[in-house]
Amino acid sequence: MPIEPWACDMKINPAYYFLAPAVVGLTVFKLIPISVAIVGSFYGTSLMGESVFRGIDNYRSILSDPDLLSSLGITLLFNLIANPLQVVLSLAVALLVFRPGPLIGLFRSVLFLPVTLSLVLTALIWNLLFDPFLGPVNAILEAVGIGRQGFFKDETQALGSMVWLATWRGVGYWMLFMLAGLYAIPESLHEAARIDGASWWQRFCHVTLPLMRRPIAFVLVAATAINMLFFAPVYIITAGGPNGATDFVMFRIYQTAFNYIDLGRALAMSTIMLLVVLIVALVELRLLRSED
Amino acid sequence: MGKLTALRRFGGWLVLGAAATFMLSVVPASAGTKLDIVWMGWAEEMVKPLMDWFEQENPDIKLNYQRIPYNELLSSLEVRLGARTPEPDIYSADASLTASYAARGHLMDLTPHFKDDLARFDEAALQAASYRGKVFAGPFATSTQLMYVNVDLFKAAGVELPGTGIEDRWTWEQVLGAAKKIAKPQENIWGILLEQSDRPYQLLPLMQSRGAKVVSDDGLVSTGYIDGDKFVEATQFYGDLFGVHKVSPPGLFDLNLVQEVFHTGRAAMMVGGTWNLDRLNAGASFKWIAVPHPYFEGGTPVTSTGSWQIGINPRSKNPEAALKFMRFFMRDDVQVKWFNLRPYPPVLKANWSNLSDRLTGQPWKIAKYELQNTAVPRPPIPGFREYEEILKLAFRDIQQGAPVKERLTRAAREIDRELAKYK
Numbered sequence: 001m002p003i004e005p006w007a008c009d010m011k012i013n014p015a016y017y018f019l020a021p022a023v024v025g026l027t028v029f030k031l032i033p034i035s036v037a038i039v040g041s042f043y044g045t046s047l048m049g050e051s052v053f054r055g056i057d058n059y060r061s062i063l064s065d066p067d068l069l070s071s072l073g074i075t076l077l078f079n080l081i082a083n084p085l086q087v088v089l090s091l092a093v094a095l096l097v098f099r100p101g102p103l104i105g106l107f108r109s110v111l112f113l114p115v116t117l118s119l120v121l122t123a124l125i126w127n128l129l130f131d132p133f134l135g136p137v138n139a140i141l142e143a144v145g146i147g148r149q150g151f152f153k154d155e156t157q158a159l160g161s162m163v164w165l166a167t168w169r170g171v172g173y174w175m176l177f178m179l180a181g182l183y184a185i186p187e188s189l190h191e192a193a194r195i196d197g198a199s200w201w202q203r204f205c206h207v208t209l210p211l212m213r214r215p216i217a218f219v220l221v222a223a224t225a226i227n228m229l230f231f232a233p234v235y236i237i238t239a240g241g242p243n244g245a246t247d248f249v250m251f252r253i254y255q256t257a258f259n260y261i262d263l264g265r266a267l268a269m270s271t272i273m274l275l276v277v278l279i280v281a282l283v284e285l286r287l288l289r290s291e292d
Numbered sequence: 293m294g295k296l297t298a299l300r301r302f303g304g305w306l307v308l309g310a311a312a313t314f315m316l317s318v319v320p321a322s323a324g325t326k327l328d329i330v331w332m333g334w335a336e337e338m339v340k341p342l343m344d345w346f347e348q349e350n351p352d353i354k355l356n357y358q359r360i361p362y363n364e365l366l367s368s369l370e371v372r373l374g375a376r377t378p379e380p381d382i383y384s385a386d387a388s389l390t391a392s393y394a395a396r397g398h399l400m401d402l403t404p405h406f407k408d409d410l411a412r413f414d415e416a417a418l419q420a421a422s423y424r425g426k427v428f429a430g431p432f433a434t435s436t437q438l439m440y441v442n443v444d445l446f447k448a449a450g451v452e453l454p455g456t457g458i459e460d461r462w463t464w465e466q467v468l469g470a471a472k473k474i475a476k477p478q479e480n481i482w483g484i485l486l487e488q489s490d491r492p493y494q495l496l497p498l499m500q501s502r503g504a505k506v507v508s509d510d511g512l513v514s515t516g517y518i519d520g521d522k523f524v525e526a527t528q529f530y531g532d533l534f535g536v537h538k539v540s541p542p543g544l545f546d547l548n549l550v551q552e553v554f555h556t557g558r559a560a561m562m563v564g565g566t567w568n569l570d571r572l573n574a575g576a577s578f579k580w581i582a583v584p585h586p587y588f589e590g591g592t593p594v595t596s597t598g599s600w601q602i603g604i605n606p607r608s609k610n611p612e613a614a615l616k617f618m619r620f621f622m623r624d625d626v627q628v629k630w631f632n633l634r635p636y637p638p639v640l641k642a643n644w645s646n647l648s649d650r651l652t653g654q655p656w657k658i659a660k661y662e663l664q665n666t667a668v669p670r671p672p673i674p675g676f677r678e679y680e681e682i683l684k685l686a687f688r689d690i691q692q693g694a695p696v697k698e699r700l701t702r703a704a705r706e707i708d709r710e711l712a713k714y715k
Contacts, residue, residue: 044713047395047396047397047674047713047714048396048397049374049376049396049397061709065709067702067705067706132543133480133541150692153542153543153692154692155692155693155694239685239688240685241685241688241689241692242688242689242692242693242694243689243692243693243694243699244689244702255681258367258370258371259366259367259370259677259678259681260677260678260681260710261370261374261677261678262710262713263374
């Protein structure tokens with residue numbers, strides 16, 4: 001019997017072969033860049049471009065910087081409003097378009113349409129729509145007697161306008177996951193509840209909602225990861241203003257790296273941001289942990 | 293046997309390839325040299341004629357130029373120069389950043405190459421291209437600001453026009469008085485526009501006219517300067533134009549949009565660069581005049597200046613070709629053509645007479661006077677990029693109603709934090 005030179009007795013679980021591409025991808029595109037960023041966060045760059053070891057100086061300066069802490073607060077507040085809003089709205093629209101009916105395909109497509117636009121285009125569109133002088137939204141508000149609003153140009157409305165923009169684009173996408181979750185609920189459970197005389201609201205609270213914990217947890221964590229890194233509309237529309245109202249951490253990181261030419265500090269901010277996202281995601285997962 | 297032949301044949305090709313590569317590498321650098329250029333995003337018709345002319349005169353050098361809009365140019369250059377690669381060989385350097393680029397080793401020292409040419413340049417332009425006594429960039433343009441006046445709007449509102457002579461220079465208080473009488477924000481008619489309404493380039497002269505010093509002598513401290521009383525007073529005046537008096541449209545930061553508002557006859561006055569003259573001369577739909585830049589009552593007239601320079605990357609693999617490019621663009625005739633494409637005030641002394649047929653009329657008389665008497669360059673500080681960016685955001689916020697003293701104090705804190713790395 002011929003012996004293959006590479007043959008050996010060691011048996012490898014076939015699951016590893018299937019996992020390998022994902023592990024390689026994760027390592028090359030995630031773990032290695034993250035490691036490089038963490039190492040880089042302990043360095044600075046001299047004026048002549050040489051790397052200089054700074055130890056924990058980058059972290060010390062960031063954590064004592066009131067402006068960065070304020071940015072972190074704004075980013076968390078944005079997430080505190082945008083994430084639950086997107087979860088609730090995506091679940092609501094998923095429930096609306098869940099059952100088959102006339103034109104339901106059209107409704108689903110319309111709801112999904114904003115996702116197909118790039119975030120940059122979305123930002124440009126809403127910047128024009130909300131323009132205080134030329135924007136059609138303000139023209140309508142003026143026509144109905146409400147009066148013109150500043151939206152992105154108003155310190156008190158800019159963060160809310162960003163929440164609106166992120167939600168307008170995000171809801172259609174998250175709706176898909178909610179729909180998948182709704183389809184996974186066995187119809188027999190609803191049937192049994194209906195026979196027992198449960199109302200629509202009772203079926204929603206006691207059948208739908210408990211069985212939607214996993215999709216809801218996924219959407220919440222994924223929305224958190226995306227909204228924590230919210231950047232393009234801030235860069236395009238407000239540049240962190242007015243008066244720091246939309247000074248998100250990601251914008252500050254960009255400024256630090258590319259305008260203030262301090263890559264080490266920017267990497268330290270990114271590392272802190274990574275930790276914050278991890279902690280928030282873990283808390284969310286724990287809160288929405290399924291019993292099974 | 294067949295395999296051996298194939299292997300030999302492959303080996304032969306390999307040797308031939310290596311020989312060809314070697315031959316190519318020993319050919320003189322100028323033959324077929326390609327220069328990688330990052331250029332300011334002026335319109336293609338303002339850039340291509342000059343590049344084509346250079347290529348015609350230097351057929352052995354090909355130019356690969358990329359035009360980048362101003363808003364993206366500076367950060368794009370930061371990324372490319374920060375990588376410390378040989379590309380780009382040449383780039384458009386904003387005059388305010390010469391010191392910063394030179395301090396960080398991003399500009400070739402041109403002093404030995406310019407030694408016979410120094411007397412040809414306007415002194416202020418040459419000073420703006422120098423750092424610690426050495427010339428680091430080739431002056432390509434300078435600038436000054438005029439106040440353009442829409443005569444029709446003034447007459448329709450029955451407001452007296454400012455005079456066009458230097459001695460008739462208006463104060464900012466007079467400008468505000470006239471603007472208040474003319475502006476009708478609800479009808480999208482404005483009193484006064486600042487062409488670059490958020491940029492220190494245009495705004496620092498306001499503060500300097502009030503007597504404010506904008507940074508410490510060593511260029512490393514802004515606290516006590518940009519949050520000082522005089523700076524705050526002038527900035528308050530600026531902020532009130534938008535929020536209190538409503539004579540300027542807030543949030544209009546794009547220079548092209550501001551120009552559009554004026555050139556379509558929807559603003560009574562605009563403080564802007566001489567580049568507006570061509571468009572106005574080409575046929576404005578209203579009667580206009582240009583008058584001297586305003587100043588604060590009791591203060592001194594101060595105007596912005598400085599503009600674009602050409603820099604060579606010291607890591608360029610084609611320094612000879614890059615220097616050829618530089619010498620070409622520093623020629624009188626090339627800069628005359630450049631003026632005809634975009635009328636920046638000349639940086640070569642000879643061109644004030646070479647272009648005498650075009651530099652006529654009151655606007656250019658005022659421009660020449662301002663350049664020689666009231667122009668104050670932006671402070672040559674190594675961290676001007678950070679200084680400008682942070683102050684720009686503060687001005688934007690103030691336009692939109694942020695409390696002036698508080699916002700400038702925050703900006704000063706941020707600027708000082710970023711300037712610390714240059715100490």
